[in-house]
Amino acid sequence: MTLLIAIAVLAVGTFAFRFAGPVLQSRIQLSARVQNLMAVSATVLLVAVVATGALAEGHGFAGFARPIGVAVGGVLAWRKAPFLVVVVAAAAVTALLRLAGVP
Numbered sequence: 001m002t003l004l005i006a007i008a009v010l011a012v013g014t015f016a017f018r019f020a021g022p023v024l025q026s027r028i029q030l031s032a033r034v035q036n037l038m039a040v041s042a043t044v045l046l047v048a049v050v051a052t053g054a055l056a057e058g059h060g061f062a063g064f065a066r067p068i069g070v071a072v073g074g075v076l077a078w079r080k081a082p083f084l085v086v087v088v089a090a091a092a093v094t095a096l097l098r099l100a101g102v103p
Helices: 002-025 032-055 065-078 083-099
Strands: none
Touching (some): 032 065, 065 083
16 A cells, blocks of 8 residues: 555656646746756766666676677667667677677
8 A cells, every 4th residue: 555655646746747847947947057957967867877777787797798788779879770770789789798608
């Protein structure tokens, strides 16, 4: 029961944040510098999540196969490959490296 209440509270909070953006957009004016900082901070946060997922497993290093696969996906995304190609290539490189015995 407690889990359901927690899920409901998180769902309502998430909806409130998503609803507040369009509603408050016309009422709050942010400077160009603040808007730029928000865009950069979102990118930094996303890169930090990717780096953590690629390099760490539990409390230790994830091995070399996963970061190499993520790097392949990153290069393909940078070269503007289709999303499906990026995901499949990254997964395939990681799987082949693990099959070859790379940790």
